[in-house]
Structure formats: C-alpha cells, structure tokens
Amino acid sequence: MQKTFKNEKILFAEPLFQCDGLAGFTRSELYENAIHRTLRINQLKKEHNWTQEDFDIAIRCLNYEVGFVIHLSMFIPAIERLATDDQKAKWLPLAESYRILGTYAQTELGHGTNLMALETTATFDPRTDEFVLRTPQLSSMKWWPGSLGKTATHAIVLAQLIIGNKNYGMNPFMVQLRSLEDHMPLPGIIVGDIGAKLGANSNDNGFLILNDVRIPRENMLARNSKVTKDGRYIQTSTNKANYATMVLVRLSIIRWAEDTIKNGSLIAIRYSAVRRQSSLQAGGPEMQVLDYQTQQYKIFPSLAASYALFFTYEAMMKEYEIAYAQIMRGNNQLLGQIHGQLSGLKAFASDLVTYELEMCRRSCGGHGYLKASVVGETLLHTLPLVTVEGDNTVMYLQCARYLLKQIAKALAGQDVDEPTSYLKKDILSYTCPVQKGEHCTNPNYLLKIYTQRAHSAIASVARQLQFDLESGKDQSSAFNNNLVSLVQAAKAHCQLCLMKNFVESVSALERTCSENLASVLRQLCLYFGLHGIVTASGEFLESEAIGLQQLEWIKAEELKSLAAIRPNAVALVDAFDLHDQTVMSALGRYDGNAYQHLFEAAKREPMNQTQVPPAYYKYLRDLIKGQPLAKL
Ligand SMILES: CCCCCCC/C=C/C(=O)SCCNC(=O)CCNC(=O)[C@H](O)C(C)(C)COP(=O)(O)OP(=O)(O)OC[C@H]1O[C@@H](n2cnc3c(N)ncnc32)[C@H](O)[C@@H]1OP(=O)(O)O
Numbered sequence: 144m145q146k147t148f149k150n151e152k153i154l155f156a157e158p159l160f161q162c163d164g165l166a167g168f169t170r171s172e173l174y175e176n177a178i179h180r181t182l183r184i185n186q187l188k189k190e191h192n193w194t195q196e197d198f199d200i201a202i203r204c205l206n207y208e209v210g211f212v213i214h215l216s217m218f219i220p221a222i223e224r225l226a227t228d229d230q231k232a233k234w235l236p237l238a239e240s241y242r243i244l245g246t247y248a249q250t251e252l253g254h255g256t257n258l259m260a261l262e263t264t265a266t267f268d269p270r271t272d273e274f275v276l277r278t279p280q281l282s283s284m285k286w287w288p289g290s291l292g293k294t295a296t297h298a299i300v301l302a303q304l305i306i307g308n309k310n311y312g313m314n315p316f317m318v319q320l321r322s323l324e325d326h327m328p329l330p331g332i333i334v335g336d337i338g339a340k341l342g343a344n345s346n347d348n349g350f351l352i353l354n355d356v357r358i359p360r361e362n363m364l365a366r367n368s369k370v371t372k373d374g375r376y377i378q379t380s381t382n383k384a385n386y387a388t389m390v391l392v393r394l395s396i397i398r399w400a401e402d403t404i405k406n407g408s409l410i411a412i413r414y415s416a417v418r419r420q421s422s423l424q425a426g427g428p429e430m431q432v433l434d435y436q437t438q439q440y441k442i443f444p445s446l447a448a449s450y451a452l453f454f455t456y457e458a459m460m461k462e463y464e465i466a467y468a469q470i471m472r473g474n475n476q477l478l479g480q481i482h483g484q485l486s487g488l489k490a491f492a493s494d495l496v497t498y499e500l501e502m503c504r505r506s507c508g509g510h511g512y513l514k515a516s517v518v519g520e521t522l523l524h525t526l527p528l529v530t531v532e533g534d535n536t537v538m539y540l541q542c543a544r545y546l547l548k549q550i551a552k553a554l555a556g557q558d559v560d561e562p563t564s565y566l567k568k569d570i571l572s573y574t575c576p577v578q579k580g581e582h583c584t585n586p587n588y589l590l591k592i593y594t595q596r597a598h599s600a601i602a603s604v605a606r607q608l609q610f611d612l613e614s615g616k617d618q619s620s621a622f623n624n625n626l627v628s629l630v631q632a633a634k635a636h637c638q639l640c641l642m643k644n645f646v647e648s649v650s651a652l653e654r655t656c657s658e659n660l661a662s663v664l665r666q667l668c669l670y671f672g673l674h675g676i677v678t679a680s681g682e683f684l685e686s687e688a689i690g691l692q693q694l695e696w697i698k699a700e701e702l703k704s705l706a707a708i709r710p711n712a713v714a715l716v717d718a719f720d721l722h723d724q725t726v727m728s729a730l731g732r733y734d735g736n737a738y739q740h741l742f743e744a745a746k747r748e749p750m751n752q753t754q755v756p757p758a759y760y761k762y763l764r765d766l767i768k769g770q771p772l773a774k775l
C-alpha cells in the first residue's frame with residue numbers, strides 16, 4: 144500500500160522520532176521539536192544519500208508532525224509555479240537550502256475563501272520602482288499562514304495589485320519579514336502567532352500586518368503577469384494560473400487523508416482483534432469485538448476508504464502531472480478539469496476521513512478517549528483538512544461549477560473531459576444492471592449505478608437552475624437557491640470517481656497479482672461500492688439508479704460482505720506496512736499487547752512521576768485531616 148520506507152529503521156532508531164514522549168509538551172516545546180525533526184531528517188538525507196522521495200516519506204511516517212510544512216509544501220512549490228526562471232534561479236536555492244524560510248500568506252482575518260475580496264494591497268511606485276505593501280485595516284491582516292508566526296523570514300504575499308488607480312487583482316509578491324541576521328521583524332512588519340489551535344500546535348500559524356513595506360519591482364513573482372518599469376501590467380497567462388499552488392496542495396491533501404484513515408483503521412481493527420468483551424452465548428467465552436457485526440459495520444468503511452483513497456490519489460497524481468506539464472508549457476487546456484476534479488476530491492476525501500476516523504475512535508470504547516490511543520489525536524490533526532486549501536462547501540461548489548459546464552457541453556453535442564464523459568450518455572436509456580440478488584456482487588454493475596446517480600444529480604440541478612433562470616430569477620438568486628443540490632451533485636461525481644478508480648485499479652492489479660490477493664481486493668472494492676449506496680440510498684433511489692428491490696438486495700449483500708472481509712481485516716491493515724512509531728498508538732501496536740502499552744503510557748504520564756501530587760500539600764492535607772482551610 145505505502146511505498147515501504149526502507150530507511151524506517153534509521154529514522155526510528157533516534158529518540159527524536161520516537162513519538163511516545165510528545166504528550167505533555169508545551170506549545171513551544173512542540174514547535175521546537177518539530178523544527179529539530181525536520182532539520183535532523185535533512186541531515187539523515189545527506190548522511191544516507193536519501194532521495195527527495197525518501198525525505199517526503201519520512202515526513203509522512205511522522206504524520207507531518209514536523210517543522211516547515213508550509214515552507215516545503217507551499218512556499219517552494221509556489222516559487223516553482225509562480226516565479227520566472229530568473230526569479231527561480233534566485234529564490235529556489237535559498238529556499239531549498241533553508242537560507243530563507245517561507246510561508247504562503249494569502250488568507251486574511253476578514254477573508255479566506257473569497258480571494259477577489261482580499262484587502263492587502265501592493266501599490267506600484269514608479270518613482271522608486273517599488274511596490275508598497277499594506278494591510279489597510281484590521282480585517283486585512285494576514286491570518287492563518289503556517290510558519291508565519293515565529294519562523295518565516297519570507298512570505299509569498301497574495302495582494303491586490305494597484306497601478307495608478309486601477310486594481311489588477313490578486314498577484315503574488317515575495318516579501319522579506321525578518322532580518323537574516325537576528326530574526327527580528329523588519330520595519331513596517333508586525334508578526335506573531337495566532338494562538339493555540341485544536342491540534343497541529345507545533346505549527347506557528349501566524350498574523351502579519353504590513354505598514355507601507357517597500358519591495359523592489361522584481362519581487363512580484365512574474366511567471367503569469369508582470370509590471371514594467373513604466374507601470375504597464377502585462378499578463379502572460381490566465382490569472383488563474385496564480386491559483387496553481389492551491390491545486391497541488393489539494394492533491395496532497397487527498398494523500399494526507401489517505402495516510403490518516405490508514406492510521407485510524409489500523410488502530411481500530413488491530414484493537415478490535417485483541418479486545419474481548421461480552422459474549423453472545425450465556426456463559427460462553429468473551430468474543431473478539433471484531434466479530435460483532437456492528438463493530439465490522441462501524442470500522443470496515445474506514446478500511447475500504449483507505450484503499451479507495453490510495454487508488455484515487457495514484458490516479459489523480461497521474462492526471463495532475465499531465466495537466467501540470469502542459470500548464471508549465473503555457474497550455475492551460477486542462478486547468479479547468481484539474482481544478483474542478485481536485486476541488487471536489489479534496490473536499491470528499493477530507494469529509495470521508497473525518498467521519499470515518501470518529502467511527503474508528505468510537506469503536507475503541509473508553510480507551511479511544513485516551514491520548515495514548517492516538518486515534519483521537521489523529522482526528523484532531525485531520526480536522527483542518529475540511530477547511531484548509533478551500534472550505535469544503537466552497538470546493539464542492541467549484542467542482543459543481545465545472546460539472547455544469549461539462550453537462551452543458553454534452554447536451555450541446557460538444558466534446559467533454561474524460562472524467563465527465565459519462566455525461567454524454569443518454570440518461571433515459573439506463574436500465575439498472577442489478578436485476579437479481581447475485582448481480583450485487585459485480586463491482587462493474589455497481590459502477591453503472593454510481594454513474595447513473597451522478598449523471599442524474601448533475602442533470603437535475605442543471606435543469607432546476609435553467610428553470611429558475613427562465614422563471615425570471617437572476618443568476619445569483621438562482622444559484623443560491625440550488626447550492627445544496629449543487630453540492631450534492633459534486634459529491635455524487637466524487638463518489639463515482641472513487642468507485643471508478645477502485646474498480647479500475649483492482650482490475651489492473653488482477654492481471655499481475657495472485658488470485659488470493661485479487662479476490663480479497665475485489666471483495667473490499669465490492670464492499671466499498673455496496674456501503675456507499677446504502678449510506679446514500681435516498682439519493683440513489685431519487686435518481687432511479689436503483690429501486691427498492693435493488694436496495695434490499697444491496698443491503699443484504701453489504702452485510703454478507705462484512706463477514707467475507709473479517710478473515711482478512713487484520714492482514715489488510717498490516718499491508719499498510721506502517722511502523723509502530725508512525726501509528727504511535729498503544730492500541731494499534733503490531734504485537735497486539737494493547738493493555739501493556741496502555742499501562743506503559745500511563746506510567747509515562749508526567750503526573751505519575753511523583754506519588755503525592757503538589758495539590759495535596761496545598762489543599763488536600765488539611766481537608767483530609769479536618770483542619771480549617773486557610774483563606775483561598
Ligand atoms: C501536505 C499537505 C500540506 C497542507 C497544508 C495546508 C495549509 C493550508 C494552506 C491554505 O489554506 S492556503 C489558502 C487556501 N485558500 C483557498 O483555497 C481559497 C479558496 N478560494 C478560492 O480558491 C477562490 O476564491 C474560489 C472559491 C475558487 C473563487 O475563485 P474566484 O473568486 O476567482 O471566482 P470564480 O468565478 O469561482 O473562478 C473564476 C475562474 O477561475 C477558475 N479557478 C478558480 N480557482 C482555480 C484554481 N485553483 N485553479 C484553476 N482555476 C481556478 C474557476 O474555475 C473559474 O474558471 P471559469 O469558470 O471562469 O473558466
């Protein structure tokens with residue numbers, strides 16, 4: 144499943160990367176530990192001639208609990224995508240050698256989603272051949288960018304470009320924030336950390352106020368547009384190319400989601416295999432909770448999602464690489480497709496894993512509420528994915544906007560993109576392929592059902608929008624009245640994409656892997672498809688992709704699938720090949736000794752380092768001895 148990290152032993156031999164000790168760290172300690180880790184991994188990379196891929200896998204093995212995540216995942220990729228060749232030659236070597244430490248400063252206190260309304264300005268001053276950057280009011284200050292608070296020496300600041308009295312929209316500017324001598328903020332720069340978060344507290348997400356900060360004209364990252372010395376604005380590519388960094392990060396978030404749900408399902412399944420509780424026969428032996436149908440119903444979706452997201456990430460990485468190669472050659476033909484696809488899939492993947500991680504946590508009973516189980520921490524660490532790189536609702540709407548354009552082309556008899564080719568089909572010629580119970584065991588039949596449901600959802604909201612417009616509603620009212628249906632259509636398309644990638648990937652694997660493995664993966668793919676229909680049965684019925692009889696058959700087959708997966712469940716999570724130190728969970732260790740590891744973790748609890756707590760001497764001793772308490 145995951146490219147086995149051949150350097151795992153080197154990494155986890157060092158106490159710095161053994162995660163047990165992180166509990167009880169203060170924010171400053173977490174922050175320092177994260178920086179220390181990234182720099183140590185960098186040293187290991189040099190000492191052992193690791194590739195960049197080894198470096199990236201090491202970061203993933205540590206669940207991104209390292210420093211400079213934005214420097215590595217956004218600042219450097221933004222330079223690669225937004226800078227000219229000369230600017231890359233200047234800034235990339237500095238960034239790659241950590242001589243400058245960067246962030247991607249786009250979101251403001253008052254705006255994150257609506258980029259057109261960003262308030263930070265960069266005003267061209269022809270007299271000095273500079274841009275003057277300012278955050279004009281409280282709501283304008285940059286707010287949230289990772290590493291901005293205490294680390295970044297430089298930021299790529301997204302600001303409205305002003306020349307004369309004309310606004311040319313959001314453009315990227317390289318701004319130095321701190322001295323490279325003493326790390327103090329430069330004149331005009333007010334910067335700091337925005338405070339503790341629900342999770343990811345090793346990251347110093349920060350705020351930035353710019354008070355008339357001057358930068359040279361060549362600091363505007365000018366791959367897609369530039370300003371000449373005499374103040375002319377020249378656009379050399381679509382201004383949406385300046386959004387390119389976000390597309391890449393949305394792809395990375397799909398893999399981040401895959402990594403977290405693998406951790407969660409591994410913990411839940413391994414623990415459920417060792418936990419014995421109650422029995423179905425009076426006086427009988429206690430059962431492995433993994434044998435309860437309800438336990439399987441709760442946690443096998445996370446197992447199936449792990450594999451589904453793995454296959455979708457692999458497919459989307461290939462799609463992205465093709466699109467990106469063309470875009471970097473100036474051909475933006477695939478820009479709309481890759482943006483529409485990754486907006487929707489980033490939202491769907493992060494929604495899916497945050498839901499299933501909570502199911503994994505609940506399936507661990509009381510111990511799922513202990514930090515030592517880590518499944519709760521994993522959920523906290525994953526929660527931001529539904530917001531970062533675009534709030535999920537807004538991302539679904541971007542995907543829906545793309546789908547509306549595609550169905551309009553299909554209905555006009557024009558070519559459509561490959562991911563939406565199903566929209567060319569005649570929706571009325573559909574017949575449900577499941578005409579008897581055993582047809583439910585055919586993933587390709589299920590794929591047809593997913594396709595019809597998605598097609599129907601998109602066609603239905605397109606018709607409703609058209610009706611509203613023809614009834615006299617203006618564009619924005621018509622849109623706002625159909626936002627829920629638009630999101631639903633985007634979700635239907637994304638769920639189809641996951642199912643299609645799963646079916647096609649297993650079909651390709653069958654040609655090379657053993658029949659045993661093929662049969663296990665087919666079973667998991669079938670289960671993923673059946674469960675997806677059951678959980679959204681209302682929409683599948685509404686679209687007439689299935690009827691009540693088919694739903695009855697599908698529900699029965701889903702429950703049978705649980706029993707079929709059970710014998711392979713532990714092997715399927717072991718196949719993730721995740722080191723105990725990556726999973727970090729007392730409940731999910733490879734050796735299965737959950738109780739021993741829980742007790743070891745409790746013994747490491749800082750409060751247990753003394754038998755008598757300090758509070759005894761302050762409050763309890765007099766209380767217990769019946770002596771009057773001093774005034775508190
Ligand atoms: C390892 C992983 C590490 C993860 C770390 C994560 C740390 C977090 C970082 C951040 O959060 S960075 C900040 C992220 N912020 C956002 O994502 C902002 C979300 N908002 C937007 O993207 C845009 O405001 C919008 C919602 C897309 C609206 O765009 P706009 O205001 O321009 O209007 P529209 O009319 O909707 O779009 C116009 C046009 O542009 C196309 N388009 C929009 N976005 C993109 C894109 N990213 N790439 C390519 N094209 C894009 C859109 O399809 C429209 O095209 P046409 O229909 O006009 O052809």
Ligand SMILES: Cc1cc2nc3c(=O)[nH]c(=O)nc-3n(C[C@H](O)[C@H](O)[C@H](O)COP(=O)(O)OP(=O)(O)OC[C@H]3O[C@@H](n4cnc5c(N)ncnc54)[C@H](O)[C@@H]3O)c2cc1C
Pocket residue numbers: 213247248249250253254255256257286287288289343348527530531532533534535536537540626
């Ligand atoms: C952990 C973390 C790290 C981050 N790191 C960075 C970073 O490094 N750099 C950076 O620039 N930013 C960063 N961000 C900011 C992030 O990109 C924004 O928070 C995100 O884009 C959401 O925007 P917002 O906060 O304005 O939410 P809002 O858009 O204000 O969302 C509030 C509600 O309004 C709804 N809404 C908004 N617009 C619409 C619409 N058009 N239609 C329907 N509903 C709508 C949303 O669905 C949501 O329910 C980070 C955020 C977090 C949490």
